[in-house]
Amino acid sequence: xxxxxxxxxxxxxxxxxxxxxWKVLSELGHEVSFATPDGHPGQADEIxxxxxxxxxxxxxxxxxxxxxxxxxxxxxxxxxxxxxAMIETEAFRKPLQWDSLREGDFDGLLLPGGHRARGIQxxxxxxxxxxxxxxxxxxxxxxxxxxxxxxxxxxxxxxxxGRSVLFGRKTTALTWNFERSAxxxxxxxxxxxxxxxxxxxxxxGEPVGYMSVEHEIIRSLExxxxxxxxxxxxxxxRRKTSGLARDTMSDQSASFVVTDGNYVSARWPGDAHxxxxxxxxxLRGK
Numbered sequence: 001x002x003x004x005x006x007x008x009x010x011x012x013x014x015x016x017x018x019x020x021x022w023k024v025l026s027e028l029g030h031e032v033s034f035a036t037p038d039g040h041p042g043q044a045d046e047i048x049x050x051x052x053x054x055x056x057x058x059x060x061x062x063x064x065x066x067x068x069x070x071x072x073x074x075x076x077x078x079x080x081x082x083x084x085a086m087i088e089t090e091a092f093r094k095p096l097q098w099d100s101l102r103e104g105d106f107d108g109l110l111l112p113g114g115h116r117a118r119g120i121q122x123x124x125x126x127x128x129x130x131x132x133x134x135x136x137x138x139x140x141x142x143x144x145x146x147x148x149x150x151x152x153x154x155x156x157x158x159x160x161x162g163r164s165v166l167f168g169r170k171t172t173a174l175t176w177n178f179e180r181s182a183x184x185x186x187x188x189x190x191x192x193x194x195x196x197x198x199x200x201x202x203x204x205g206e207p208v209g210y211m212s213v214e215h216e217i218i219r220s221l222e223x224x225x226x227x228x229x230x231x232x233x234x235x236x237x238r239r240k241t242s243g244l245a246r247d248t249m250s251d252q253s254a255s256f257v258v259t260d261g262n263y264v265s266a267r268w269p270g271d272a273h274x275x276x277x278x279x280x281x282x283l284r285g286k
Contacts, residue, residue, distance in 0.1 A: 002107035002283045007035045007098060007129055008042040011119025015044040016079030016269035017112035017146050022092075023082040024249070024276035025110075030283065033106075034095040037122070041093055044083065045116045047196075048074050054189055069189055076246055079269060098128050103135040108283055113148030113174070115182075117199045124148060124199070130156040137165040137263075142282035146266040146275050147174045148199060148213055153263075154220040164220035171221070171265045172228045172258040174213040178243055178268055229267075230256045246270035252277075262286070 004025055008018055022032050036042045047053050051070025057063040058070070067074070075083065086092050109132070114120040123129065133156040136143050145153055150173035156165045182197040190196050200211040209215050218227045230240045236253050239245045245254035247270060255274035257266045262282050266275035 002030045002286075003105065004030055004032045004108045004110055004283075005035060005096075005101060005106045006032060006110045006112065007101070007123070007132070008095075008112065009114065009119050009123035010037055010040070011043050012045040012116040013042055013112055013114040013120070013123070014075075014147065014269055015048055015083040016075045016272050017114070017149070018044070019082035019086045020079055020269075020272035021110055021112070021144070021146075021276035021279065022086050024273060025280060028280050030280070033091050035098050035101055036095045037098050037126075039095060039097040039100075041087070041095060043119075045114055045119070047116070049080065049083065050074065053193075056189055056191075058190060059192055072244075075269065078246070078248060079272070098126065098132075101132055103132065103139055103141070106141070107286065108142035108144070108279065109133065109136045110279060111143070111145040111149035111152050113146055113150075115148055115174075115197055115199050117195075120148060120199060124151045125155070126152075134158055134165055140262055142262045142264070142279060142286060144264045144266075144275060144279040144282075145171075145173070146271065147268050150174075150217055150265050151213060154217040166217070166220055166226075166263075168222045168226075169263055170226045170228055170258055170260045171217065171263070172256065172267050173217050173265060175229050175267055176209050176212045176214040177229070177241065179212050179214070180209065181243055228258050243268075243270075247273045249273050 051067035051074035052064050054070035054073050133153050153165050186197040187194040202210050218224050239254050240256050247255035252274040255271040257274050257278050264278045
């Protein structure tokens with residue numbers, strides 16, 4: 001049995017990216033703990049739980065409770081089931097604090113994501129979490145990052161090299177293709193909050209996509225080709241890149257996960273099962 005720590009923000013983490021890995025790892029016999037900035041339970045992005053507010057009528061009180069497109073964009077049944085079970089556990093209800101974490105107390109670190117700027121930016125930009133990440137990389141312990149979560153290691157600078165801990169490694173994360181497609185849709189269905197799907201936006205003079213997850217991470221890598229996406233030759237290319245199909249425990253054909261040494265990364269909630277299983281393989285290898 002390994003001890004895993006999952007840091008999460010106080011607000012707006014993605015429920016699937018936290019709960020599915022928790023469920024998979026727990027069922028494999030590992031001990032999973034959580035940590036938040038203040039030691040109080042974190043709150044997921046409620047839009048990703050209910051789907052409310054992801055339809056054109058999302059501002060109308062009565063109709064808001066009748067999501068249509070929102071049902072397709074929120075967490076699916078696997079994610080919701082895992083989330084509801086996770087929030088009832090003592091580990092989730094009594095998290096540790098970020099500043100009390102010690103690398104030596106854990107065998108692995110898992111970094112989920114979330115895209116709603118309101119709560120996720122403080123998590124993605126935390127110097128404290130970045131210091132923890134550097135320590136886990138330096139100790140060569142298994143580290144997993146999914147979706148926006150990969151921004152944290154990208155921003156974590158190893159003082160010995162002055163470079164990101166991802167420099168010289170291969171990774172994936174939320175792709176610009178996925179982020180751009182979601183942003184275009186969000187401007188229509190959530191017109192009163194058109195940047196819900198863009199955690200960071202370009203400043204004047206910056207090219208479109210410059211502040212996307214993919215392009216920021218690429219700037220931290222040794223070379224752009226170290227950021228990986230599904231190759232066009234993949235037999236399941238359309239399924240993996242549609243943004244509609246999600247993996248399950250019994251079928252991971254829709255997922256895309258990258259492993260480099262003791263670091264594993266994935267693109268979005270649709271990769272969560274395979275991501276968790278691959279992370280578990282790294283734990284077994286250690």
